[in-house]
Amino acid sequence: MDLSNLCKLSPEEILKGAFGIEWESLRAHSDGKLSLTPHPEVFGDKLTNPLITTDFSESQIEIITPTFDSIDEAFDVFSLLADLVNASLPDDEYLWFQSIPCILPYYDRIPIARYGEEGVESEKYRIELAKKYGVKKQMISGVHFNFSFAEDSLEKLYEITGSELDFKEFKNGIYLKIARNYLRYCWLIIYLTGCSIGSHGTFSKDCIYLMDARDAYGSYYSTQGPSFRNASCGYKNLKSLYPSYDTVDEFTRDIQSFIDDGDLSEAKELYTQIRLKPKHPRDMLNSLREDGIEYIEIRTLDINPFYKCGLIRHDMKFLHLFLIYMSIKSESDYADWQREAKINEEMAAERAYDESMRLLKDGEEVTLKQWASEIINEMYGMCEVLGIDEYSTLKLMHDRVSNPDLTYGKRLLELIRERGYINTHMMLSMANKKTSKDFVRNIDIEDEMYRKYIPMALFEK
Numbered sequence: 001m002d003l004s005n006l007c008k009l010s011p012e013e014i015l016k017g018a019f020g021i022e023w024e025s026l027r028a029h030s031d032g033k034l035s036l037t038p039h040p041e042v043f044g045d046k047l048t049n050p051l052i053t054t055d056f057s058e059s060q061i062e063i064i065t066p067t068f069d070s071i072d073e074a075f076d077v078f079s080l081l082a083d084l085v086n087a088s089l090p091d092d093e094y095l096w097f098q099s100i101p102c103i104l105p106y107y108d109r110i111p112i113a114r115y116g117e118e119g120v121e122s123e124k125y126r127i128e129l130a131k132k133y134g135v136k137k138q139m140i141s142g143v144h145f146n147f148s149f150a151e152d153s154l155e156k157l158y159e160i161t162g163s164e165l166d167f168k169e170f171k172n173g174i175y176l177k178i179a180r181n182y183l184r185y186c187w188l189i190i191y192l193t194g195c196s197i198g199s200h201g202t203f204s205k206d207c208i209y210l211m212d213a214r215d216a217y218g219s220y221y222s223t224q225g226p227s228f229r230n231a232s233c234g235y236k237n238l239k240s241l242y243p244s245y246d247t248v249d250e251f252t253r254d255i256q257s258f259i260d261d262g263d264l265s266e267a268k269e270l271y272t273q274i275r276l277k278p279k280h281p282r283d284m285l286n287s288l289r290e291d292g293i294e295y296i297e298i299r300t301l302d303i304n305p306f307y308k309c310g311l312i313r314h315d316m317k318f319l320h321l322f323l324i325y326m327s328i329k330s331e332s333d334y335a336d337w338q339r340e341a342k343i344n345e346e347m348a349a350e351r352a353y354d355e356s357m358r359l360l361k362d363g364e365e366v367t368l369k370q371w372a373s374e375i376i377n378e379m380y381g382m383c384e385v386l387g388i389d390e391y392s393t394l395k396l397m398h399d400r401v402s403n404p405d406l407t408y409g410k411r412l413l414e415l416i417r418e419r420g421y422i423n424t425h426m427m428l429s430m431a432n433k434k435t436s437k438d439f440v441r442n443i444d445i446e447d448e449m450y451r452k453y454i455p456m457a458l459f460e461k
Contacts, residue, residue: 001157001174001327003385008160009153011387014324016150018295019074023063023082023310024055024141025303026096027089028429032200032422033103034059034139035093036111042088047119051081056126056138058111061085061095067146071320075313082309083436094429097305099196099229101139101203103422110135128265133235136204140235142302143311145319146277148295149174168292172248174327175293179274180245181326182298183341186273187348187359188372189300189322192400193315194227194349195408196302198421207233210350219421223353226409229302230273230349237271239263242338248293251276252285273300273345296323304408305428308435317393324386325379334362353404372401 006014027035036059043052043061055062063081068074086095096102104110112126112135130138154171163170198221199207207228211220225231241263243254258264267284275297278287298319303310334340344359348368351357358365376398383390400406415424 001161001177003328003382005157005161006324006328007385009157011389013150013153013156014386015320015388016069016153017320018067018069018146018148018150019071019316019320020067020146021063021065021074021078021311021316022144022146023078023303024143025061025063025310026057026102026139026141027059027061027093028096028102028426030092030094030426030430031103032426034101034105034110036105036109037093038111039113040089043085046113047115047122052085054113055141056113056129058113060113060139060141069150071313071316075311075316078311079309083439086308086433086436087440089433094426094433095310096141096425097303097310097429097432098198098425099140099142099227099302100199100207101136101141102425103200104136104139104202107135110139125265129269132238132265134204136202137235140229142229142299143304145298145301145316146295147298147320147323172292175276175296176245176247176251177331178296178323178326179276180331180337181329182274182296182323183245183272184331184337184344185322185326185329185375186300186341187344187368188375189298189319190227190230190345190348191352191368191372191407192318192397193301193304193408194225194230194352195304195306195412196227196229197222197225197409197412198416198424199228200422204233207231209233213417215416215420217420217422219416221413221416221421222350223413225348225350225354226352226407227302227349230300230345232346232350234349235271237263237269240339240342241270243270248276248288252288255285271299274298298323302408305412305425305432306408308432308439314393314396317390318397321379321383321388321390321393325375325382328382329378332362336363353410369401373398376401 029035039046039054039058043049046053051064053062054060063085065074065078112130115122158167158170198219199211201218208220210231210233211222213221213223241258244250255267255270259266264270276288276293277295277297278284279291279294280287304312340360347357347359352368359368359371361371376394380394404410
């Protein structure tokens with residue numbers, strides 16, 4: 001896809017799509033220790049509730065929104081779900097607003113999610129992951145953003161381009177290009193949204209060793225990087241795996257070879273910053289081949305501790321614009337791009353605030369600030385040509401590039417220096433719970449949106 005074809009669509013047609021949010025968060029007590037109680041009964045059966053479930057652990061709540069036609073609607077429902085979940089927890093229990101875990105018990109006391117007889121395979125999968133990667137790494141949490149272009153917009157674009165491909169291959173080509181470019185440039189999203197800079201001493205030692213400062217309460221933090229969830233010590237595959245993103249057939253072939261070689265237990269174990277999602281997730285590889293790419297999942301975002309649902313609307317809007325930009329951004333023919341992309345991802349996560357740090361651009365060194373400014377300036381140009389009025393969002397991101405003190409990581413750094421890692425996050429988690437409870441207390445339960453998406457049992461709570 002290129003800009004000349006895309007500009008033949010209206011701004012509304014370009015921005016139309018399907019949007020969804022997934023969010024994992026630990027439950028913690030006021031002392032910062034992990035809650036070891038089972039998944040709260042008020043949220044119903046975690047195996048069948050489509051909105052509120054668990055991820056790896058009984059102590060790790062996951063919120064999954066339905067799919068919406070706009071970012072605003074997806075964000076509003078997600079924010080409401082987060083409010084209801086937080087307000088429904090017991091008095092001395094809070095959502096932990098941080099991607100790196102709270103104070104953890106010994107590994108054998110961390111409760112793996114239990115699903116009963118109907119969820120035996122889900123439970124078995126988690127047990128095997130715990131053996132392979134360690135239980136503590138499984139407790140890392142984050143935000144996932146699901147996106148696809150509107151089907152009618154893609155069909156119109158298909159007609160405009162006069163492509164000789166069939167429509168499925170045309171659509172696959174767009175999402176594959178986004179995936180390739182997103183992997184190349186996700187270091188910018190890590191810098192702009194990263195806010196996982198600290199760790200308690202009970203977490204994984206390989207992460208702690210990368211941090212350069214210590215507070216007075218047994219925790220560690222970094223003054224150099226914004227996102228240790230995305231760092232080399234984060235939750236990643238044990239071996240660097242680089243499947244082809246040239247075609248769906250090549251991608252699925254490579255994933256199958258990773259499974260055959262024992263590097264992956266199944267396709268969904270490939271942990272990348274972006275995922276190609278199929279129509280039928282239980283049969284991922286066959287569905288991708290037969291049905292094509294249904295949507296893409298962005299897995300870069302840290303939990304934002306400064307807002308009651310761990311996510312800021314402007315960040316979602318920027319990410320949407322960024323994915324559109326990824327679809328038209330020209331690609332270089334640099335052969336070793338995936339390895340270079342991973343280096344940049346980890347360098348930005350661990351050392352973005354270090355002015356001596358350099359990223360790699362087709363084998364050449366470049367500063368983060370210079371490259372980031374070039375990208376955002378190109379996005380300004382894109383929005384101008386396409387008639388998309390999101391200049392306030394772009395200015396916000398440009399300001400974060402120009403002044404790192406405006407980033408979430410730097411703001412968090414000042415609080416941790418003053419209060420310590422655990423105290424800072426409990427302060428923020430308590431404030432977020434109070435905000436959510438105040439909001440829920442004043443909800444009009446007759447509102448159609450609330451009745452459509454939210455279980456009434458939560459209101460009764």
